[in-house]
Amino acid sequence: MTHPVIQLPALIAHRGYSAAAPENTLAAVRAAYEAGSTWVELDVQLLGDGTPVIWHDSDVARCSNGRGGLASMSWAKAQTLDAGGWFDDRFAGEKMPSLSEMLALLNELEMGVNMEIKVNKGRDPIALVERALPEMLDTLPPERLIISSFNAAALGHCRQFASKERLALGVLFGNVPKSWREQCEAIEAFSVHTHWPRLKRAQADAMQRDGYQILCYTANDPSAFHSRWEWGIGSVITDEPAAFKRFLDSH
Template identity: 75%
Template sequence: MMHPTINLPTLIAHRGYSAAAPENTLTAVRAAYDAGATWVELDVQLLGDGTPVIWHDSDVSRCSDGRGELAMITWQQVQHLDVGSWFGDGFSGEKMASLEAMLALLNELNMGVNLEIKVNKGRDPIALVDTVMPSVLAALPAERLIVSSFDPAALAHCRHFAPKEALALGVLFGSTPKEWRAQCEAVEAFSIHAHWPHLKRSQADAMRENGYQVLCYTPNDPSAFDSRWAWGVASAITDEPAAFQRYLNNQRQHG
């Protein structure tokens, strides 16, 4: 059986258009859409009361006007946080996005998402997957969804919710371990998401030969990344989708 028919775009906007708007917010996703991106990469976690939210860090201090661990705060409490003004005055009053609101926006804009199951230290991967997967699978068609994680237990549990022809899973690597094939086979992965400065050409070749799509995070300098396209990389997950697109358009005109 095959994987879902996913037409991967060349560029995926990392945490939304996070060079132009506060990361992982509804505004960042709208900004990505307005800049021409068709897919975004987002992180999902649970608050202390079990509400799934789009957020990267284990606490709220970097990207809000508050403090506190995500595991200790409730949905009611995060309503009082401003998650935009740290980025710029024009974004003050932005609220943390619930998974529910984000899924609705992705459908409104007909966008694809690489949703990272973000398992921060001390958090339970199984509870996160149990909460997130039913609503994600109910909301999004298979061709607009890749679920990824660094956490093997999270990915294995995701696979219990849907077979590979109905759910594309992505394995995230910082530096590619020797046993990468076994990790990917264990969850019948669709894609490998590699930290681009650590990826070697021989690894990229082997990944593609084994039938995996290769995505790279998080290149933000299109000229520094340019040689990697020849390696058969499918997508760059970038904070700078508009700058990347301009560079690629320019290359094509002069190529």
């Protein structure tokens, strides 16, 4: 639905500028900012001790020099990990950021964030919302915050904290189901977030008629995505914000 204050940018940097820096880190957000992005997409989940952190996977193996699941990890343990060297030696020593650290940087840079409530298998969506959402609402103004999730329980609980005027919610879909409209209505959603190759033109048209903003993830080839702008897409979530910006500036 139309939000009274959010002005979506054409480009949102996926997990920060994740083609140029290690995903979901402070470095990736700084890189997105330096490339001209005004918004980023990030993931929040809880460590085993209840600390909200910015991280995508259920474990740390892919994006750090360590092993182990977040569900059994403490903040102290997480801070011993190198979350940057796997990407490039230039980022060696980069740490897993806490939600608090990330929000401070977003405010410093005056950036907006589409924060995904990342409910990995076996994790409690309600506990995650209750630990993470109040801090986001206290820290970021409504024009710089969208909360999204694949998890309906998480989104429903988010809506209990704030009205649609204070908090924009987005429903995440891989394949858009027949029940997409009912799911959006149930939480008074602002936006629909879809995997761009799977979105059909008729679905996009229906979403627009109903007043929902459309955010497409994760597109990294500007020329392949180009025709989708004609569908009324509000934003593209991309690992390559600089490449998309160059393409849009030249067309």
